[in-house]
Amino acid sequence: MQEVMKNKAKELLASGEVRAVIGWKKGEFCYDITPAVFTNAEEIDNGFIYDDFCGANLSKYLIKEAHKDGKVLVFLKPCDTYSFNQLLSEHRINREKVYVVGVSCDGKVDIEKIKRTVGDGIIALSSDGDKISVETLYDKYEINRADALAERCVNCKSKKHVAYDELLGDEGEVLDSKRFDEVEMIENMTADERFEFWRNELSRCIRCNACRNVCPACSCEKCIFDNDNSGYVNKAPVTSFEENMFHIIRAFHVAGRCTDCGECSRVCPQGIPLHLLNRKFIKDINTLYGDYQAGEDPEARGPLTSYTEKDPEPSVVTDKE
């Protein structure tokens, strides 16, 4: 797959059809793959990578890249294409300046899960079908790939690309995922348990803003969290209120626009399950206002920018047992 993608990128660069290629390259460690912009064949030969750790959603980088002259080639996994569509519907990307190559995805691996088994000091990783061989400074391990899949990939919502100019690999289906099970589990707790649960999770927040920076839906030029005079937030969370506040606002600002790509949870250095907040909104929207998947149809009107006269009253929430 990686070679096919490399060739495609080089071919389009050589023909002059695209100015740049957005893909992934190796970071500091072998499992630390970061997004990168390539502008010539040499860079692609040396750096381009597509493997189990290419979890990063590249659609957000198009906002900046597609504003420059010339066309950009971008590789998008199925879940990334939803974000792409959502950005199109918000007029953040000029569709004509992007050449989307859809790439198939069989789930990405969460390095934290591997580290939990093998510990630190990973020097080499290779995946072969169902197994991942890990070499650390101290020992060699073999792990089932299924056990190391990222949470969002275990509960993958769709293997289908909703937008592309060209497809490499096979097209998949929209899946019947169990992604709301955990939300339901939390809903079934008592209010005190829920409060404890979230205090435990959110109190770890260090306000690094990684979740905001990576989110394709959080693409405002001016963000409330950058305004020190807003009175809402400080640089670091000083009270429990601020932790709650930050996460409620972050989740609310993307409510109805979040495609559930799961990037927020992936990048959180503290391992806070932020996707559970987003999924709560998605679940509520689905049950109260009808099923809606952000990014599925770029022409669709978002649930928070539309209404029906028969919408349930807020008392369905405040009066429920």
Next chain:
Amino acid sequence: MQVNEFKPKIVAFCCNWCSYAGADLAGTNRLNYPADVKIIRVPCSCRVNPLFVLRAFQRGADGVIICGCHPGDCHYTTGNYYARRRMTLLFSMLDYLGIEKERTRVEWVSAAEGAKFAATMNDFVATVTKLGENKRLEDLRCKK
């Protein structure tokens, strides 16, 4: 002996066209409702940003109520429909985070419903008084 009875602080966002006039009517009709309710007049219930609700709690409110025109009667035709969706989702999220859902409420009060305004406020204040102080969504920096 002095008894320190808990008096909740209630913030009521009232839309200019219906609920604020409803509150006015409650006053001219000499209907009682607790002085703990602090009314903030907004042009429309959909002017209430979810942040306003959180900010009210941050600054020490124990309960927040949003009042607007009845659905279909909005002065701006559709404002309260949007507010309705927004607030439903916000309240549901607060409940999800374990914050008492009884502290928040949306009520539609028309300009002719002075009695309903007073009754709503009496009821809401009673509910919040029972809950006690807002501990789960308080900002210690804002405490005196």
